Amino acid sequence: MMSFKKKEKDYSRDDMLENLRLAHKEWRDKESFFETATDPDLIDYAIYDMEASKLKYIYLLKKMKEWDKEAGAVLQQELEEKNNKNISTHG
Template sequence: MSKRFKINKDKEKEAIINDIKEAQADIKVAENFFQCVSDPELIDVAIYELEAKKSRYYYLIRVAKEKGIKKSLKESLIDAMAK
């Protein structure tokens, strides 16, 4: 494997891990929004937003697994949850 290819793979892994961390943060924001709203229309919006954020997160996890980012992903998720 060439050095250039390895660098690109590393950047791709890092980008996916960063996207997963961002998706985790987005889920927390959506959960907080859901907890704060009381208007029935906003509750619907909050539910749809939360489900969309979760869907993106699950997609990114699946992509990471397909690309073999398991160990780095696990370590990154543990670090993100500790914060």
């Protein structure tokens, strides 16, 4: 589970993908529980619990997309700087 004490920048892409995968599984599991609940009180609980898991998954997915965009932009900038240095030394 992702600890909120650790900054997002400290996570690797694999860590973030694993957290996203686990959140998706949690959401699916809670949907399954909702589908099997028969007691009205449990149905209410299952709905709220399922919605919370869904929102968690959506949040992590959004963060993953933002992180990928930022990481891609930094990588692109580093490649451009490297290419510019190569051109200036060879040209």
